[in-house]
Amino acid sequence: MLSKGAAQAMKDTKDKKVKKAKGSLRVGLVAADPLRILGLQTIFPDGGPVEVVPLSVPGALDASGVSLILIDSACTEHIFELLATFRRTRPRFRLMVLGLEEDHEHIQRIIGAGAKGYLAHSAKESEIRMAIDVVQDGSVWAPRKVLARLLESTSAGAETTTKPAKEPKFTKRELQVLRLLAAGHPNPAIGRELGIDVGTVKKHVGNLMRKVGVDNRIALSVQAVNQKLLLKR
Template sequence: MTETKQDEPFRIGLIATDPLRVVGLQTIISEQGGAEVVTVASPGALDASGVSLVLVDAACTDHLFELLETFRRSRPHLRLIVIGLEEDHDYIQKVIGAGAKGYLSHTARENEIRMAIEIVLDGSVWAPRKVLARLLEASAGERRGPLPEPKFTERETQVLELLVAGRPNRDIAEALGIDAATVKAHVGRLMRKMGVENRIALSVQAVNRNLVRK
């Protein structure tokens, strides 16, 4: 999942009120590397929960964006994934813009949910491709002036290509025959070379500047 040791269970928060959805998500998540699900009613309930990621069922509140803003103000480092009925790309982009790191529809398959959790825990964003493309375009428009061409090692290039493809650290490590800590170190060097502070910005820059093979 992340660099967390396999024998150390991690906690995922869940804000949902539909009993069937709660049970379903708990079952799916509990099968993912021994994760423990903590149901919470509000941001304040997270104080002693020890979670780093929270799934928010949009159907449980009429004030989703206010809730996201509360999280952003009080816990800016907490990663949020919204699960909702809406599939409109404008709406999903608005959700991501409000601070969520991922968006899943209520019809998402089990493997999608697990992959989204891995990707977000690894520091990237999970959303439909068209939404991510809009984020890429917006980021490209914010750049000022020409940027120097970075020089990557062969291994860094391999890591970058898999990162842009949406693969979490664990999958990258398995694909390249290295451990997850080494992958994390490569990603850190890539971010420094590209002058960015997070994985999604690294992916954005790599695509916009044609630094990876299509």
């Protein structure tokens, strides 16, 4: 039987773990391969800023407390149908797909079906971490050629939209954020570069989108280039 001191110590340790879990990003993982699950849990161990939560397909569709879901395409023969189901029933979820396919057209179809990111099974740890950061920030993670095609299609649509009545005016800090964002940096990297916290970066990005008249980071990057906003002083 445990002494009062030992029992209290165990309780304190458990409470600390709970507090850490509450402050971490909980990422759902839908995968059938135990090694895939173990590999990602090794990259993101307990108590870290990211917590990997293994889920079944039904469990993922009914999950709470997660905002980002990683789906291993090897666990289903109907990945496009599954993505469509998520879009219909859980539209707020950010979805990323893990897969063997590296064909750009296939990956573009995955993104077009609602995924915010695609990672090959061979992706390195640093790439996985960065991809999660980028997608959680509201951007899309995919090979450069795929992103280029997405930007082209977004740009074509942007050309038909009405430009703001007045030319947007930015603060010096907003311009710094815009240039780094257009270069593909996620919020944490922008924060480190400028010496500000992530919350402040998000506030600047929100202000930039409002001033430019767009509702996502990709469109903001496209407009920044098309309207030569990066040349402002």
